[in-house]
Amino acid sequence: MSVKVRDSLSGGLVEVGESGRVGIYVCGPTVYNHIHIGNVRGHLFWDVAVRYMRSCGYRVKFVWNITDIDDKIINRANQEGVSWKEIVRRYTDSFHERLRLLGIGMPDVEPRATEHIPEMISLIQELIRRGHAYPAPNGDVYYAVETFPRYGALSKQRLEEMKVTEKGQTGYKRNPLDFTLWKASKPGEPSWESPWGPGRPGWHIECSAMVEKHLPEGADIHGGGSDIRFPHHENELAQSCGAHPERTFVRAWAHHGMVRMAEEKMAKSVGNVVDAKEATLRHGRDAIRMWLLQSHYSQPIDYSDEILEEKRRSCERLLRLYREISRSETSSPLSDRLAEELRERFDAAMREDFNTPEAIAALFDAAGGAGREVSSRPASAGEFASLKEAMREILGVLGFEAGGERISEVDGVRIRHTGEPPETVLRRVARREHSRRRREWPEADRLREELLREGWAIEDTASGPVLSRR
Ligand SMILES: [Zn+2]
Incomplete structure (x- = not known):
């Protein structure tokens, strides 16, 4: 394909x-x-x-x-x-x-x-x-x-x-x-x-x-x-x-x-520029992402505080729906159907010239479908495991912080990360941290390279390793 x-x-x-x-x-x-x-x-x-x-x-x-x-x-x-x-x-x-x-x-x-x-x-x-x-x-x-x-x-x-x-x-x-x-x-x-x-x-x-x-x-x-x-x-x-x-x-x-x-x-020569840092601190990274991805990349796009505020609210709406089902451990037939439709629509949209607005529309529709079920039958909130998984993956591909940063404690190492990295990845991050503490640099570098090749980046900070999707 x-x-x-x-x-x-x-x-x-x-x-x-x-x-x-x-x-x-x-x-x-x-x-x-x-x-x-x-x-x-x-x-x-x-x-x-x-x-x-x-x-x-x-x-x-x-x-x-x-x-x-x-x-x-x-x-x-x-x-x-x-x-x-x-x-x-x-x-x-x-x-x-x-x-x-x-x-x-x-x-x-x-x-x-x-x-x-x-x-x-x-x-x-x-x-x-x-x-x-x-x-x-x-x-x-x-x-x-x-x-x-x-x-x-x-x-x-x-x-x-x-x-x-x-x-x-x-x-x-x-x-x-x-x-x-x-x-x-x-x-x-x-x-x-x-x-x-x-x-x-x-x-x-x-x-x-x-x-x-x-x-x-x-x-x-x-x-x-x-x-x-x-x-x-x-x-x-x-x-x-x-x-x-x-x-x-x-x-x-x-x-x-x-x-x-x-x-x-927006251009330095025109003098109407907004520093990327200032905009991120003002509106949040997810709002900026939502703003940019809800337009097709090939089209011009307008920036204003009002537009960004609207994007921040729409992003919150999506993430609220996601969090509502995020404790699910079982999957109802509705969840399976919504998850499958979401994956198919997302994939079809992205394969055709990276149509991110359509990809995000698919996310909203899937989340909305679950939201309607949950508001009519609150107990169903725990039955969307398959949809939760599909949304988590797609939010990750689109780079949303989604559930925010989390901390996992693995083999005595506190690892900060977003999303839910696989257990095997977290274990290797912990192993690498132990190598670092023992000053076994070649082994630490080897593990870092290995993870990097699989798409994971590690940043070493004073409070321990931070793991992210690269
Ligand atoms: Zn060039």
């Missing part, structure tokens, strides 16, 4: 995962500021999509990058009077903190642009060799867009309609639309040696190099916001397919819609 994803390039549904393996690459943040609630959408959505595919048994390799060199980072460092590396460290930590607050899992690999300079240089050399790129006398290297006949296919534009997006024309470009692959550095700026002199990579070449490095068979899905479809993704496509026309670069391009505030795109 495969999952269908709407491909922005062809417009059609593309099947991925037929081989049982799925590689996903999503463009990550440029770390020069705190991420806002609009930046979170892609990470939250893809985390859910990955959890879903893993729950179906797919072997997923999930990659998002960190852009850790960019004009914005250098400018910010100059403004604050600190090194660019300090800016990168500060805002990478800030990004990760916000993901944790929102319960968003980490990808399998989070490559950084500056760790892939040799790969970028060889990709640029290949583009020059094939006549797609040319070095300029000032030390820059540009991509010649007219040499790639499909340029514009992804953003559905013809060359003559395109807007020039790169600032600061140098006078060396053959066509003003040609974009920078390598940028010569000014004195005092961070730089790397290259065949064209000291400089740094352009933003677009970073992702091409990192996709090729970490997903050598091509990305089954390449995600990112609809705002970077042009020029960023258009340029990635021109670079990777220009350098390696014989390889598959991306099977499905999936673009998520923008978060809007008062009908305008």
